[in-house]
Amino acid sequence: MKTAYTADQIRHAERTLMARLPEGTLMQRAAHGLAAACADLLGRVYGRRVVLLVGSGDNGGDALYAGERLARRGARVEAVLAGSKTHEAGLRAFLDAGGRVAEQAAVGEADLIVDGLVGIGVSGALREPYARLAEEANTAHGTVVAVDVPSGVDASTGQVAGAAVRARVTVTMGAYKTGLLVDPGAAHTGTVELVDIGLGPFLPDPDVAALTRADVEDLLPRPGNESDKYRRGVLGVAAGSDLYTGAAVLAVGGALRAGAGLVRYAGTHEPVQQVRAHWPEAVITPLDRPSIEHVGRVQAWLLGPGLGTGDWAHELAARVLASDVPVLIDADGLTLVARDRSLLRRRAPVLITPHAGELSRLIGVSRDDIEAARLEHVRRAAAELGVTVLLKGSTTVVAEEARPVRVNGTGTSWLATGGTGDVLSGVAGALLAQGLGCYDAASVGAYLHGLAGRLAARGAPLTSAGVATAVPEAIRSVHGEPRP
Ligand SMILES: NC(=O)C1=CN([C@@H]2O[C@H](COP(=O)(O)OP(=O)(O)OC[C@H]3O[C@@H](n4cnc5c(N)ncnc54)[C@H](OP(=O)(O)O)[C@@H]3O)[C@@H](O)[C@H]2O)[C@@H](O)CC1
Ligand SMILES: Nc1ncnc2c1ncn2[C@@H]1O[C@H](COP(=O)(O)OP(=O)(O)O)[C@@H](O)[C@H]1O
Numbered sequence: 001m002k003t004a005y006t007a008d009q010i011r012h013a014e015r016t017l018m019a020r021l022p023e024g025t026l027m028q029r030a031a032h033g034l035a036a037a038c039a040d041l042l043g044r045v046y047g048r049r050v051v052l053l054v055g056s057g058d059n060g061g062d063a064l065y066a067g068e069r070l071a072r073r074g075a076r077v078e079a080v081l082a083g084s085k086t087h088e089a090g091l092r093a094f095l096d097a098g099g100r101v102a103e104q105a106a107v108g109e110a111d112l113i114v115d116g117l118v119g120i121g122v123s124g125a126l127r128e129p130y131a132r133l134a135e136e137a138n139t140a141h142g143t144v145v146a147v148d149v150p151s152g153v154d155a156s157t158g159q160v161a162g163a164a165v166r167a168r169v170t171v172t173m174g175a176y177k178t179g180l181l182v183d184p185g186a187a188h189t190g191t192v193e194l195v196d197i198g199l200g201p202f203l204p205d206p207d208v209a210a211l212t213r214a215d216v217e218d219l220l221p222r223p224g225n226e227s228d229k230y231r232r233g234v235l236g237v238a239a240g241s242d243l244y245t246g247a248a249v250l251a252v253g254g255a256l257r258a259g260a261g262l263v264r265y266a267g268t269h270e271p272v273q274q275v276r277a278h279w280p281e282a283v284i285t286p287l288d289r290p291s292i293e294h295v296g297r298v299q300a301w302l303l304g305p306g307l308g309t310g311d312w313a314h315e316l317a318a319r320v321l322a323s324d325v326p327v328l329i330d331a332d333g334l335t336l337v338a339r340d341r342s343l344l345r346r347r348a349p350v351l352i353t354p355h356a357g358e359l360s361r362l363i364g365v366s367r368d369d370i371e372a373a374r375l376e377h378v379r380r381a382a383a384e385l386g387v388t389v390l391l392k393g394s395t396t397v398v399a400e401e402a403r404p405v406r407v408n409g410t411g412t413s414w415l416a417t418g419g420t421g422d423v424l425s426g427v428a429g430a431l432l433a434q435g436l437g438c439y440d441a442a443s444v445g446a447y448l449h450g451l452a453g454r455l456a457a458r459g460a461p462l463t464s465a466g467v468a469t470a471v472p473e474a475i476r477s478v479h480g481e482p483r484p
């Protein structure tokens with residue numbers, strides 16, 4: 001598990017560790033790791049031009065001590081002192097090593113720009129001259145390395161209130177910060193390199209976590225000798241309508257590719273024809289009234305994609321939600337629930353998979369506000385609605401009360417195309433049917449779906465059907481080797 005922490009959690013752990021070490025030790029460890037990463041990026045250090053953007057806090061101190069090390073190896077290092085004050089000991093060491101303070105910023109001519117403006121101590125939007133320097137770094141041709149956090153990104157939330165550095169590499173100290181994993185902050189980090197400064201034993205439970213390949217491998221159900229199609233997990237799918245047939249086809253496809261033992265599809269005439277034509281594997285119950293009584297036993301339901309939002313759909317949703325198995329609610333199902341919250345009153349677990357617009361209707365917050373503060377709102381929705389919430393987007397976040405938010409970054413922006421959400425609901429629904437809890441089904445589903453998106457795209461446009469087709473390949477790559 002990749003774990004990440006808020007600025008307060010990091011500070012607390014740092015204080016505990018610092019009390020046991022000679023003063024300055026942590027900053028030296030940080031500077032050592034930072035200088036090594038810079039040297040790697042430069043290739044040859046001697047004679048190269050490095051500009052340090054130095055803010056008034058310890059983030060600037062890290063940059064100055066790393067600059068000292070690079071200067072000692074023959075780099076031409078200049079520091080732009082942006083704050084009202086500067087880390088004194090760091091500046092002295094830097095000057096002693098031959099570093100220079102630049103009056104006029106030479107950001108444009110640098111081979112490497114080290115962003116030490118602000119780290120975990122940032123509050124609000126970058127002020128001047130920090131904001132202007134961040135913009136200059138972003139348009140310069142040199143490689144940008146952010147110290148700890150790209151300046152302008154809130155380390156605790158990933159929020160970006162104004163100008164912010166966009167780094168090629170972020171060298172982060174001691175532990176990942178939440179803001180490095182959650183958009184919009186995550187889009188600013190480039191590659192994140194973690195420098196071990198000995199913080200590990202002092203860290204609390206994480207604020208957020210991201211599944212690794214090994215975690216997903218452990219969580220993914222696998223059929224064994226004793227398996228049969230019923231015991232592997234049967235998913236009921238209540239999706240599609242005579243107007244929207246594709247959503248049903250895509251959701252069933254996602255579910256079949258993600259290892260459901262059986263998919264039972266229930267719907268009206270048109271989507272039934274389509275699902276039958278695409279997926280002879282599915283067991284189909286044509287519906288002439290909104291009822292699930294003839295569908296047969298299932299271990300979980302997927303409710304909503306393309307279902308419509310009229311009385312018929314409402315009645316079918318009510319029947320599905322009155323069952324005693326876990327239900328994943330997506331798309332039109334979410335519109336129905338937003339209109340009639342009483343539908344959510346049930347004992348068995350509920351997983352909802354909204355995008356920001358759908359969540360907006362559920363919690364009465366604007367879409368833009370949700371996009372700007374995804375963590376805050378996904379947590380709030382989980383608490384207010386008492387369900388597990390998977391909020392879709394460039395980083396997908398999964399919240400369940402009293403657990404760290406799970407963040408998924410395996411996706412690709414090529415997934416921003418119609419129908420990929422229907423595939424995700426099928427994948428996560430199949431995992432629910434196979435016995436995973438809502439939290440794991442959602443986060444493993446998002447992981448596989450993102451990976452399948454990458455495999456389907458390979459740098460070019462994808463189709464949502466192609467994402468479903470790529471899910472087995474994603475599962476194979478999680479397992480490393482195909483096992484017999
Ligand atoms: N502690 C340790 O042992 C270790 C710490 N480490 C390093 O220290 C970093 C934390 O250092 P920190 O606490 O000094 O805070 P930091 O991020 O430099 O920023 C504070 C300064 O920023 C300013 N400022 C704030 N908001 C601003 C804005 N919007 N726009 C403009 N300015 C703004 C604010 O100025 P003020 O508002 O006070 O005028 C204040 O002076 C951490 O990220 C890591 O790199 C590592 O070396 C590991 C060991
Ligand atoms: N910029 C992006 N980067 C990565 N993934 C994205 C991006 N935009 C959307 N996605 C993913 O694509 C899917 C879109 O789902 P959704 O909005 O429900 O679309 P639809 O309703 O057309 O199926 C989600 O899994 C979402 O996380």
Ligand SMILES: [K+]
Pocket residue numbers: 059115116117118119146147148149150151
């Ligand atoms: K920084």
